[in-house]
Amino acid sequence: MKVIKAKSAGFCFGVKRAVDTVYEQVKENQNLPIYTYGPIIHNEEVVKDLEQKGVIVLRSEEELDTLERGTVIIRSHGVAKDVYDRLESKKIQIVDATCPFVKKIHNIVQKHSEVGENIIIIGNPEHPEVQGIKGWAGDHVEVFQTKEEAENYSCEQGKKICIVAQTTFNYNKFKELVEILEKKSYDVSVLNTICNATKERQTEAQSIAETVDAMIVIGDKHSSNTQKLFEICRKACNNTYYIQTLGDLDLNQLGSVETVGITAGASTPNNIIEEVQNNVRINF
Numbered sequence: 001m002k003v004i005k006a007k008s009a010g011f012c013f014g015v016k017r018a019v020d021t022v023y024e025q026v027k028e029n030q031n032l033p034i035y036t037y038g039p040i041i042h043n044e045e046v047v048k049d050l051e052q053k054g055v056i057v058l059r060s061e062e063e064l065d066t067l068e069r070g071t072v073i074i075r076s077h078g079v080a081k082d083v084y085d086r087l088e089s090k091k092i093q094i095v096d097a098t099c100p101f102v103k104k105i106h107n108i109v110q111k112h113s114e115v116g117e118n119i120i121i122i123g124n125p126e127h128p129e130v131q132g133i134k135g136w137a138g139d140h141v142e143v144f145q146t147k148e149e150a151e152n153y154s155c156e157q158g159k160k161i162c163i164v165a166q167t168t169f170n171y172n173k174f175k176e177l178v179e180i181l182e183k184k185s186y187d188v189s190v191l192n193t194i195c196n197a198t199k200e201r202q203t204e205a206q207s208i209a210e211t212v213d214a215m216i217v218i219g220d221k222h223s224s225n226t227q228k229l230f231e232i233c234r235k236a237c238n239n240t241y242y243i244q245t246l247g248d249l250d251l252n253q254l255g256s257v258e259t260v261g262i263t264a265g266a267s268t269p270n271n272i273i274e275e276v277q278n279n280v281r282i283n284f
Contacts, residue, residue, distance in 0.1 A: 006204050010269070022036065040055075042265075068090075081136050118141070147180060159186070202229065205229050208233075213258055215233045220244055
């Protein structure tokens with residue numbers, strides 16, 4: 001059996017930076033409690049390991065409001081402006097591990113909203129990154145991810161519109177929704193804020209999936225970019241499997257195939273990818 005692993009599989013720059021930041025804080029801060037606001041990344045294995053080292057995950061604003069001391073690390077997905085305001089008012093130390101590419105979007109939407117523009121965020125409204133961006137975009141902001149939502153969108157004529165995207169959104173889908181909005185003849189400025197690493201990962205995954213008998217996509221079930229990879233690979237290869245760890249993979253399903261492709265989301269640790277890759281090679 002031939003196994004082809006995507007070169008782009010695994011931690012992206014922003015995720016690696018965020019995870020490294022937490023481990024550094026664990027080393028340096030022995031006396032004060034360390035918290036992350038939400039899981040630092042979308043990967044259960046990493047979050048479990050950090051919890052074993054004493055890092056506490058805050059999962060709600062109510063939990064945030066109970067803090068009296070310690071260090072709060074802002075997750076890689078970023079958070080709304082009011083979270084910073086709350087922490088600063090309580091004089092809680094903040095360590096900002098927001099991905100720089102996400103931080104750039106916060107600055108964009110804040111700047112454009114302050115001059116009176118409407119903001120459109122193309123992405124999943126339930127995703128923490130999008131919720132964080134929305135929290136910097138003022139009162140005139142909408143989020144959508146479907147053709148129907150784009151077609152139904154309307155605002156007053158003469159109003160400027162700034163369009164941004166969730167960093168892990170599917171690039172082709174983003175283009176499609178932007179084209180629908182541009183046909184409405186609004187005064188639109190489009191800022192493609194999809195991360196280059198996301199585009200490269202999606203393009204490489206599709207290219208591999210088109211040439212193999214089976215495709216394995218590794219990543220946390222909550223990971224948006226892994227879900228997008230799975231969708232892209234499944235379109236190109238019917239035998240596509242979405243797993244979090246080796247334990248989720250039924251090796252019997254690969255028994256009759258000659259070539260297997262492997263890719264992984266931006267929040268998947270390298271040791272998990274290598275474990276899957278080595279076991280597939282050993283067993284076949």
